Amino acid sequence: MKNQSLYIPIGLLVLASSFFGCKKDFLNQSPEANLTNSNFWKTESDLKQGVNGAYSSLRGLGTFSFWLFGEMRSDNTTFQYNAPQRGQENREQVDEFLANSANTLLQDFWRDSYTAIFRSNDVLDHVDAIPMSEAARAQATGEVKFLRAFHYFNLVRQFGGVPLRLEAIKSPADAPSKGRATVEAVYAQIIADLNDAASKLPEAASYAATEKGRVTKGSANALLGEVYMTQKKFGEALTALRKVTGYSLMPTYAGIFQVANKNNQESIFEIQYYATVGTNLSSNFMYQFAPFNSGTIVTQDPGTNLSFTSGWNTPTSDLIASYEAGDVRKDVSLAEGFTGTSGFVAVPYIKKYNQGFVQPGQTNVNFPVIRYADVMLMIAECLNEQGFVANGEAFNLLNAIRTRAGIPNKTSGNVIPALNVNTQAAFREAIYQERKVELAFENHRWFDLVRTGKALEVMNPHGQREIAKAPAQYPSGAYVLTQNKILLPIPQREVILDNLSQNPQ
Numbered sequence: 473m474k475n476q477s478l479y480i481p482i483g484l485l486v487l488a489s490s491f492f493g494c495k496k497d498f499l500n501q502s503p504e505a506n507l508t509n510s511n512f513w514k515t516e517s518d519l520k521q522g523v524n525g526a527y528s529s530l531r532g533l534g535t536f537s538f539w540l541f542g543e544m545r546s547d548n549t550t551f552q553y554n555a556p557q558r559g560q561e562n563r564e565q566v567d568e569f570l571a572n573s574a575n576t577l578l579q580d581f582w583r584d585s586y587t588a589i590f591r592s593n594d595v596l597d598h599v600d601a602i603p604m605s606e607a608a609r610a611q612a613t614g615e616v617k618f619l620r621a622f623h624y625f626n627l628v629r630q631f632g633g634v635p636l637r638l639e640a641i642k643s644p645a646d647a648p649s650k651g652r653a654t655v656e657a658v659y660a661q662i663i664a665d666l667n668d669a670a671s672k673l674p675e676a677a678s679y680a681a682t683e684k685g686r687v688t689k690g691s692a693n694a695l696l697g698e699v700y701m702t703q704k705k706f707g708e709a710l711t712a713l714r715k716v717t718g719y720s721l722m723p724t725y726a727g728i729f730q731v732a733n734k735n736n737q738e739s740i741f742e743i744q745y746y747a748t749v750g751t752n753l754s755s756n757f758m759y760q761f762a763p764f765n766s767g768t769i770v771t772q773d774p775g776t777n778l779s780f781t782s783g784w785n786t787p788t789s790d791l792i793a794s795y796e797a798g799d800v801r802k803d804v805s806l807a808e809g810f811t812g813t814s815g816f817v818a819v820p821y822i823k824k825y826n827q828g829f830v831q832p833g834q835t836n837v838n839f840p841v842i843r844y845a846d847v848m849l850m851i852a853e854c855l856n857e858q859g860f861v862a863n864g865e866a867f868n869l870l871n872a873i874r875t876r877a878g879i880p881n882k883t884s885g886n887v888i889p890a891l892n893v894n895t896q897a898a899f900r901e902a903i904y905q906e907r908k909v910e911l912a913f914e915n916h917r918w919f920d921l922v923r924t925g926k927a928l929e930v931m932n933p934h935g936q937r938e939i940a941k942a943p944a945q946y947p948s949g950a951y952v953l954t955q956n957k958i959l960l961p962i963p964q965r966e967v968i969l970d971n972l973s974q975n976p977q
Contacts, residue, residue: 513598519612522595526616527686527744529588529623534743534839535755537581539785540566541630541960542915547934548791549913552763552783552819553945560780568950569935569957573964573974581630582963585623586637592616592623594640614672618687618695621665625699628658629919632959632975636661649970652962659703666696676718676740684735690716691741694842697850702923710854716740719844725876726804728843731827731836740842747830754834757825761785763817769810770821775832785913787820789941790934794909800878805912822913840914845873849910853903860896867893870902873910928953 512518543549544567551567554560565571571578595616599609627634635649636658653661670692679686693715700709722728722738735742745755762770764783771778787806795802809818825837852866862884871881882902886892893899907920921927935951956976966972 513602516602516604516608519595519599519602519604522591522598523612523615526588526591526595526619529584529591530619530743531745531753531755533581533584533588534745535757535760537577537584538626538839538915539913540577541581542626542918543913544785545569546917546921547788547930548908548917549785549822550788550938552786553942554764554780554783555945557764557780563784568946569931569953570947570950571960572977573961573967575961575963578960579963579965582627582966585627588623589620589637590640592620593638596620597640610672611674614669614692615687617665618669618673618692621662621669621699622695624658624662624665625695628655628662629702629922630960631962633658635970635972649972651970652972659699662699663696666692666699670696670712670715685742685744687741690718691842694740694847694850697847697854698842701850701854702919704923706854706857710851710858713847713851713854716844716847719847721844721848721872721876723876725801728840729804729824729827729837731838734836734838738844739840740844740847742841743839745836745838747834747836749831754830755825755837755839756833756835757822757837757839758827758829758835759833761822761825763810763819763821765817765819766810766821767812769812770807770826771829773829773832776829783819785822787822787912788934788938790937791908791912792820794905796879798878799909801909801912805909824913843911843914845910846907846914846916848873849903849907853900856896856899856903860899862894866899870899870906873906877910922958927958928955 513522539549540563544551544563549567551564562571562575562577565575566577593616595612599612602609624634624636633652633655635651636653637649638661639646641647669687670689673687673689673692676688676690679688693712697709697713697716700706700712719740720737722733722736727733728736728738734744745753747754758771759773759776759778759782761784762778762782763786764778764780766778766782768774768776787808792802792806792808803823805822805824806820807823808820809816810821811817825835825839827835827837829835848869852869855861855864855866855869867881867883871883874881880888880891882891882893884892884894893902904920904924904926908917911917918927921930931953932951935953939946939951959975961977962972962974967974
């Protein structure tokens with residue numbers, strides 16, 4: 473039977489050519505009419521539009537699926553219970569570990585990820601046949617291989633082994649997959665793609681200002697390092713991460729997220745958004761993350777009414793309590809409530825992406841995927857896993873980030889117990905804690921909990937604390953995480969149409 477959800481009509485890539493209409497050349501592409509896959513791929517300009525189309529898939533995933541499955545499943549965020557509007561239980565079920573294979577949001581995530589993979593594959597299928605310089609060919613290949621690896625990395629961490637599709641689907645006969653590849657095979661492909669991407673992509677500094685936002689050699693090596701860390705191959709991870717050069721910390725934490733500082737010195741990979749009139753390229757994070765009952769107080773946008781699409785990715789009490797006294801990141805990242813006409817309303821919300829709007833309901837805010845602070849913490853973790861060195865390089869990396877946050881250094885032999893880190897295990901916990909608050913709301917927390925083996929240990933007590941706040945609002949079985957539930961169920965549509973085996977739940 474044809475797998476309709478994975479069959480992508482020929483010519484779909486052309487629709488992506490309008491990706492990111494803005495002032496930047498690589499984002500300023502206009503759609504063309506009456507093109508098909510057979511007559512589109514002719515020139516280097518066509519290929520560049522195809523590459524831009526591969527980037528465009530990130531936008532929709534970034535504004536919903538990535539944070540829903542990468543942050544809300546963790547102890548960092550939850551949702552604001554909306555009693556009058558009970559039509560979004562499928563989102564709540566993801567947070568509560570109650571999502572089953574019929575949940576439409578799983579299908580959306582799966583479909584959008586494979587659409588993105590198709591677009592990368594379509595470029596790879598045509599890149600060698602188009603006349604262009606070898607440097608341009610290498611860059612295009614590197615960009616889409618990075619993007620394909622990125623999407624497969626998200627899929628394998630969320631679903632386990634998934635179908636490996638390495639060529640574009642050209643006809644209905646190509647739609648059925650060969651079934652789920654093993655986890656090992658998926659990781660092998662990810663690593664191969666990232667190694668090839670790293671060998672072909674330019675350094676960040678070589679991009680013209682109009683090209684900033686494209687992935688770089690540093691992007692590929694940073695993601696490769698995280699892939700190896702997920703496999704607990706810390707030596708290989710360290711080798712890859714050491715190759716991430718040409719980046720540095722921003723002077724202030726707040727400065728990282730300001731619209732004026734897009735693609736800054738700390739940015740290694742971020743999803744690009746632009747609120748340009750006449751396009752659909754904007755972000756809307758501050759509206760989704762604002763309390764649904766906050767009116768215009770949080771967004772300051774009188775032209776946009778909040779509804780059931782707001783009140784999501786809400787900071788938890790556990791996260792709020794994780795910040796040390798004096799940590800400037802807390803006020804940049806979140807607010808514990810808002811002040812309305814009747815006084816203070818204690819509903820937390822994310823501030824990190826609240827950077828104003830350009831048009832009603834539309835913002836210019838990018839979403840950070842990999843920052844240099846993340847790389848520094850990964851290097852520190854790898855060094856510690858290879859052997860604890862009191863007050864060595866790993867401490868220097870950790871403390872550089874703490875210094876920017878305005879909090880004191882952690883050292884071995886510190887007279888203050890909370891700052892004394894004198895064993896490998898203690899340093900490991902210090903890194904986990906720092907990642908939790910430094911990278912809060914950037915979709916790292918769930919993956920960190922899983923790769924470190926701490927998901928059950930952290931999430932089950934966390935869930936009980938959430939339930940205790942309002943027991944009546946949670947269905948039976950909420951927040952009971954088992955080993956089987958760490959992986960998401962394969963969408964039932966894919967199980968049926970593509971004859972895929974299901975994950976045990």
